[in-house]
Amino acid sequence: MSEDLIQVRAEKAARLRALGVDPYGGRYDGIEPVAALLPKVPATGPGPEAALAGRIMRMRAHGKTTFLDVADRTGRLQVYARADQLGAAYEVVSLLDLGDIVGAQGVLQKTRTGEPTLFAKAVTILTKALRPPPEKFHGLADPEIRFRQRYVDLTVTEEARRYALARTKVVAGMRRILDAHGFVEVETPVLQPLYGGAAARPFTTHHNTLDMKLYLRIATELYLKRLLVGGLERVYEIGKDFRNEGIDKFHNPEFTMMECYQAYADYTDMMALVEEIVATLAREVTGGTTLERDGKKIDVTPPWPRLPFLQAVRDRTGLDLHAADVPRLREACRTLGIAFEPGMGAGALLDAIWSDRVEPHLIGPVFVTDYPVETTALARRHRKDPALVERFEAFLFGKELGNAFSELNDPADQRARLEEQARLLAAGDAEAHAMDEDFVRALEHGMPPAGGLGMGVDRLTMFLTGAPNIREVILFPLLRPEAGSPPPGAGG
RNA sequence: GCCCCCGUGGCGCAAGGGUAGCGCAGCGGAUUUUUAAUCCGUUGGCUGGGGGUUCGAGUCCCCCCGGGGGUACCA
Secondary structure (H helix, E strand, O other): OHHHHHHHHHHHHHHHHHOOOOOOOOOOOOOOOHHHHHHHOOOOOOOOEEEEEEEEEEEEEOOOEEEEEEEEOOEEEEEEEEHHHHHHHHHHHHOOOOOOEEEEEEEEEEOOOOOEEEEEEEEEEEEOOOOOOOOOOOOOOOHHHHHHOHHHHHHHOHHHHHHHHHHHHHHHHHHHHHHHOOOEEOOOOOEEOOOOOOOOOOOEEEEOOOOEEEEEOOOOHHHHHHHHHOOOOEEEEEEEEEOOOOOEOOEOOEEEEEEEEEEOOOHHHHHHHHHHHHHHHHHHHHOOOEEEEOOEEEEOOOOOOEEEHHHHHHHHHOOOOOOOOHHHHHHHHHHHOOOOOOOOOHHHHHHHHHHHHHHHHOOOOEEEEOOEHHHOOOEOEEOOEEEEEOEEEEEEOOEEEEEEEEEOOOHHHHHHHHHHHHHHHHOOOOOOOOOOHHHHHHHHOOOOOEEEEEEEHHHHHHHHHOOOOHHHHOOOOOOOOOOOOOOOOOOO
8 A cells, every 4th residue: 555655755854853954954955947058968978966856757777877867847967876876875866766756965076887877975855855756767647646646746757847837928928018118017806796707607705794695707808997087098907817618628717817908009909919929939839930730830920810700600601691680690590500599699699600611610810800899798889880899808729718809998888888788697697797886987077088908818828838638727727626635625 | 617538556647347457656675877778576556525226336327526628708
């Protein structure tokens, strides 16, 4: 049993203590990352002295010498420990296990087989691992363990580290680009008395002292626009949204969204921003502008094509649905053999047709533009056609990456559109908007015309890294509790 | 939600009605330039849980738990 394996390691920790060595040491000075050490190893002969710290991934003991492969965040380096160099301290090396965290100091030099190596003058145990690591060659194959015990996954799965580090590049790069454009980063409430800004079902929770129902936000949009009213002019937020919906390879119930709003701009400015963000980050993460997924390659070099929504629908179905009302849209669904619910409004019906007939054919990169007004309660009407809104969605590999509008700043139009949403909500459309009186009041104070954008950070990371599943780019994806874990509510 | 598949020592895998095996890791021994080190020896499993069929069940059936894929839902 694993208890035996743990016991063996615990006994080694005890033996280290008996030698006067703390198996859970503290600060270890003077180290450099492995990636910085490797160039310092001379082709022949001894190089400079150096120190490193990391986890033992492999170990080869030869009696009075031991080779340790030590890994840090940047790579792996072999450490060579000899009894005649370390003296009595070699006893410590003999008590090391795979998975232990060690520090080593010595001379950088290649071995006779050409392997860059730290010839150790000192080896220190910094942390004794009590549990054995996964199999050293095949690693972790069980996705359940990989996601539940990400701490183990990250130590042995190269891809897991690659995704995690790519994600930080994505987030940092996004901030850098937005900051350079004069946006300021803000934080808005996660707990909201009224949710909005997207069509989705929320999570609900409760505040005890105030005894009030609260929702976890499904979007940051309505608060960020209040800040435009307040005169902050260019704002963005990168944070978690929560949507109480299904889980699949592109959806996790909590996910990270970047939303930004730029006063005096419109949706065409947001297109340029999307192009810049995606192309720049593609270069930083992949080294180029070509992305590959499911055997398909796409080039994200700007500019991306623009495809009007109704034109795309017409191209795929032969139907012109411009300004179509509910009866006509229902008829179209029947003609196309697409199922619909009685409670669905024009927006939902159009979305059904779109999702069934058009979206699967989009590879991208492409901006789908100018949606029918019913699909979107928060976007400005099209300057040339009041049946449309100035909105686009960015598609990569046929999946939505981002959504943007010229923002609606006419309080009367906004009120009417939200009232229509409230009517749909009352009629049973669980994803329709609720009326938000304070938001309308804010618009009545005057919101500058603006372009706004929302972009999925998890999805962008997937597209840039080729990750097959959103769970790969979320360090701790939602899973059911494992057997034997505390029941819900424990720990309160 | 529905359909299909999977769950076997710490990890990676066999065994598909007839006594549960192998590799890695572990333990003991040899080994002062190895790198999935090697060699000799060796510990460890009520086969996710429960019920059933059978003389006999990892194996067949039912229920439950967990996971994966697909599908539905999903700005």
